Amino acid sequence: MSICRPVRCLLTTPALPKPTSTPKRSFHASTPRAARRRRPHYPSIKASDLNLIDEAAAKNYPKYDTSEAALLSKKYTPSQIAAIQAAETAIDPRDLVTQAQHRSDPWLLPYEDDLAELDPITDHAEKLSAxxxxxxxxxxxxxNAEYQVAVTDLMNENIAKMYPNGVPDKNAAPEETRRLEESLQAAAMQASIDPRALYxxxxxxxxxxxxxxxxxxxLPDLPRLDSRMAKQTQRIASDEVDDPRQKRLLQYLHWNKAALRNIKVKTLVTHGVTNQTRMGKIRSMYFLTIAGNQNGLLGVGEGKSVExxxxRKQSVNAxxxxMRPIARYENRTTYGxxxxxxxxxxxxxxxxxxxxGLRTQHLIFELARAAGLQDLAARTPxxxxxxxxxxxxxxxLCNQKLPDEIARxxxxxxxxxxxxxYGGPVH
Amino acid sequence: MSLVNLAHVCSHLQNASKARLGLTSIPVSKLHVNLSLGLQREGFISSVTLGGQAPPTPYSLQKTLSPEEHEKLAETLAHSPWDAYPPPSENESSPSPLGREELVHHVKVPRNPAARRLWLGLKYWNNEPVLKNMKLLSKPTRRIWLTGDDLAKITRTRHAGYVKGMTHPGECMFLTTDRGILEARECVERRIGGMVLCRVW
Incomplete structure (x- = not known):
């Protein structure tokens, strides 16, 4: 401290300017964007508006008047009417006004329906079981005798349904008699296969x-989509082959794309490799991938490319x-x-x-899981x-000696x- | 009972099957003969023949009967079956009652025991040797004796008495016991122990 400084300076509290909360100088050329206006999480309903809602509720969801109550009492029992009224009082009509809305979610039905009836086009036909x-x-x-009796009864019944006003006489028009013969045949056919006659x-x-x-x-189920236009425009996922290499692979294996979906693929080793040429180093990536169907098929493939x-695709396809079959004892472990x-x-x-379980190191674990082995221990000494x-x-895993082969x-x-x-099959 | 020689036999059989030999020879001793017969019984080798330094004539080069001769022989035997076993006679030059000089092929065995060899026929299946591994278990410096209970554990793939379990499919283990040279499973059946010789798979 300098001696020239007056004592007054020492004794008085320093009146240093307080740092302002906001920087005075803006660091950007453009004007700052105004803060987002805060909205409440719920709509603020004013007391004056409440009255409006009450009115809207009374208008849109009116209570039953006397004539409607009389109609209801014709259709429903008093206990049912009481249940309906209890259900209606449980929901406040003001809530319906403020909250109820038409659905817009992806699972909404594409038609207006209260689902009270079965629609033969859009719904599955109801079926009965034993x-x-x-x-x-x-x-x-x-x-045989019961069958004959039942068939004649049913035939009469069917004929009566076809001719509610009585069968035409002998001296009717020839077209009438021909139609009668046809309907007799139809009735006999229907009666002969009727379960009421068979049982x-x-x-x-x-x-x-x-x-x-x-x-x-x-019983007819849902109608098939049988339009030619729809058939021509529809695209099946298995038909789309975008990758020519994958297409070649599928041709090689005689598989379709759906079969590839069951194959589990995992890349286990990745590292960079370099090729030293006189032009310089060419760096590329090496991949080692395993593929298995988790049911006794296992393959290992390598791929290397600058990209x-x-x-990776090369290694997956390889x-x-x-993929080669892996012999599994009881579909769970190796033979010895x-x-x-x-x-x-x-x-x-x-x-x-x-x-x-698979108590092995991670690489062998992945192989065993892809091959569908469940009980295995391993060492890499x-x-x-x-x-x-x-x-x-x-x-x-591929070159196991099978007991059958050893026996031969x-x-x-x-x-x-x-x-x-354990009494299992022995060859 | 030299285990050194047995060790040589083990590695020689491994090497011979790796080299895909059809026939190989080992020195003759009672242990080797009995072990070879055990291997043949278990199906690891096809033939065990006592012979000299040169290999015995292979079966395919031995004299065989033509079909007509076979039929004739069958008729003769059906008529008089005792002709198959001619009475021993001092006169060697007398013809055989079946009309041929010899039916059984004789292998020339040297009179000198040091010149004898045991010839083993090796087997192969699906381009793979049947006998691929043969390991000595008792060593010349440490012999291992096992009881019947130990052997029961070992044949069930468990470790017992310094010997690992038989975990390879179709593995066999040979022991020398007071009933001769036996396979481990035979010992378990008879509830006897012995000195372990080697394991084969």
Whole structure:
């Protein structure tokens, strides 16, 4: 501190200017945008407007007047009317005015309907099952005599339906008699296949319920879309092949696009590689992908390209093309212990009992999951180079020695004792 | 009972099957003969023949009967079946009652035991050797004896008495017991133990 400074300066409180909350100088050339006007989360309804809502509610949702109440009492019982009124008082008509609106969500029906009736075009036809019969064991197949009697009765019934005013006389017009013959034939045909004739029961209600058309297996279902224009314009996802490489793959495998959907694909190894030329380094990406259907098929594919996406696609297609069947004991584990060496990498796979799980390192876990193995242990005692681990595990799984083959090779009979013990099939 | 020689036999059989040999020879000893017979019983090798330094004549080069001769022989045997076993006679030059000099092919075995070899026929299936691995278990410096209970565990893929379980499909283990050289499963059946020799798969 300088001595020249007066004492007054020391004793008085410093009157330094307070920092302003907002910077005085704006750092932007343009004027700042005004803050968004804050809106409340709910519409603010003023007391004066409340009256309007009441009026609108009274106008749009009026209460039942006396004439309507009288009409309701004709249709409904007093208890039903009480229920209707209770339901209506539960909803405030002012809420209906303020909140009720027409639906605009994607699941709304494309037509106005209160869903009170079944529409034969848009709704599924109602069908009955054996549970809907009044007595499931109350009928049997009719004997010949019963069948004849029932057929004549039904035929008469059908004829009576066709000619409510009586059958034409013998001396009617020839066209009339021909039509009568045709209708007689139709009635006989209908009667002969009627379940009321084919089955016999002591209770007529049961027979009538059997004749219900809703029991029929040929009850027409939803109408098919049969327009030629619609057929020509519709596009099936399996027909679209955008990727020419994928198209070639599908041709090679004799598959369609739907089959590819069941294949699980995973890229396990990715790294950059460089090619040193006299022009300089050419960098590209390497991909190692596995593909499996989780049911005994497993493939490993490699791809390399300057474009990462291109290299990945190459590896995926190679993996799908290289898929080979994997022998699985009881569809869950390997046949015995396996060992395979690729480079300095040794992979040992051990079969394990049911419920053991996949207790392996991540690369072998992914392979086992894609192949559909469930119980497996593994060791990689030497080098753990990722590429070599995947290749060695895949080759070990592919080249398993099956007990059948061993039996044929040695000329001995080998039997799975586990299957014998549990009474399973033994070849 | 030299386990050193057995170790040589094990690795020799592995090497021979890797080289896709059809026939190979090992030194003769009682242990080797019995083990080879055990291997043949389990189907790992096709033939076990005692012979000299040169391999025995292969079966395909041995004299065989033509179909007509076969029919004639069958008729003769049906008429007089005892002719199949001619009475031993001192006179070697007398013709065989069946009309041929010899039916059974004789392998020349040297009189000197040091010159004898045991010839084993190796088997292959689907371009793969049937006997691919053969490992010595007891070592010359550490022999391993197992009880019947240990063997029961080992044949059920469990580890017992310094020996790992038989986890490879179709694996066999040979032991020398007081009833001869037996396979591990036979020992379990008879509830006897012994000294482990080798495992084969």
């Amino acid at each position: 549970e809907d019969l009044p007595d499931r064991k109350g009928f049997r197949e009719a004997t 016999h029961s002591k209770t007529p209600e049961l027979l009538n319920s059997l004749a219900d058309p809703r029991h029929s297996v040929i 990462p996406e291109e290299g 993996a799908i093309r290289n 212990d396996l060992e395979k060496k690729v480079g300095a990498t040794t992979v040992q796979l051990f079969s394990r009992p049911p419920g053991f 030497r080098s753990r180079n990722k590429m070599n681990v995947v290749k060695a595990a895949w080759e070990a 090779a040695r000329g001995k009979k080998l039997v799975d004792v586990r299957k014998v013990y």
